[in-house]
Amino acid sequence: RKEVEQDPGPFNVPEGATVAFNCTYSNSASQSFFWYRQDCRKEPKLLMSVYSSGNEDGRFTAQLNRASQYISLLIRDSKLSDSATYLCVVSRNTGGFKTIFGAGTRLFVKA
Amino acid sequence: DVKVTQSSRYLVKRTGEKVFLECVQDMDHENMFWYRQDPGLGLRLIYFSYDVKMKEKGDIPEGYSVSREKKERFSLILESASTNQTSMYLCASRGGTFQETQYFGPGTRLLVL
Numbered sequence: 578r579k580e581v582e583q584d585p586g587p588f589n590v591p592e593g594a595t596v597a598f599n600c601t602y603s604n605s606a607s608q609s610f611f612w613y614r615q616d617c618r619k620e621p622k623l624l625m626s627v628y629s630s631g632n633e634d635g636r637f638t639a640q641l642n643r644a645s646q647y648i649s650l651l652i653r654d655s656k657l658s659d660s661a662t663y664l665c666v667v668s669r670n671t672g673g674f675k676t677i678f679g680a681g682t683r684l685f686v687k688a
Numbered sequence: 689d690v691k692v693t694q695s696s697r698y699l700v701k702r703t704g705e706k707v708f709l710e711c712v713q714d715m716d717h718e719n720m721f722w723y724r725q726d727p728g729l730g731l732r733l734i735y736f737s738y739d740v741k742m743k744e745k746g747d748i749p750e751g752y753s754v755s756r757e758k759k760e761r762f763s764l765i766l767e768s769a770s771t772n773q774t775s776m777y778l779c780a781s782r783g784g785t786f787q788e789t790q791y792f793g794p795g796t797r798l799l800v801l
Binding site: 611620621622623626664678679680681 | 723728729730731733778789790792793794795
């Protein structure tokens with residue numbers, strides 16, 4: 578079983594839709610959580626960090642549930658430009674520093 | 689803005705060749721990483737370095753070595769390229785704490801024939 582698991586998708590949604598991605602992690606010692614975005618044939622870039630209290634950045638909302646060990650990303654009012662792969666990323670510093678990337682969830686937003 | 693550059697965007701090599709991939713960052717970051725990315729597998733860590741001349745094996749170090757002689761530069765070496773090393777190689781750098789963001793270079797698409 579992978580330490581960080583994501584639904585690979587693809588998610589195909591119309592413009593304006595709300596879409597949610599989930600990610601589960603298996604190591605309870607995980608301490609930091611992030612969502613990265615990767616456009617086709619480009620490098621990953623940080624979308625947002627995920628805090629225990631949940632956080633919002635415009636149309637994007639990230640939530641963390643430590644008890645159930647999952648992270649979510651909600652995108653409201655989807656735009657064509659949101660089409661990308663979204664990577665769930667988990668870091669921990671026990672037994673040595675480690676950052677683990679999920680394989681990503683592909684999103685296609687259509688007009 | 690952090691800038692991470694990689695020496696080549698595309699590279700074609702033959703089996704058995706020695707391959708050098710170079711990465712340079714301009715933010716004085718202590719930590720640098722080499723990943724490979726393959727469809728369905730996500731990013732897998734090959735090696736990382738937390739200081740000059742220091743290196744640690746990642747999850748898939750076999751067939752690779754690294755060099756960090758200067759803080760800003762981290763090189764990945766494929767000692768004898770094989771077809772199963774055809775992949776996208778991504779370099780990243782990060783500041784002092786693991787809570788900080790990793791900044792990625794544009795990637796090198798390597799094809800080994």
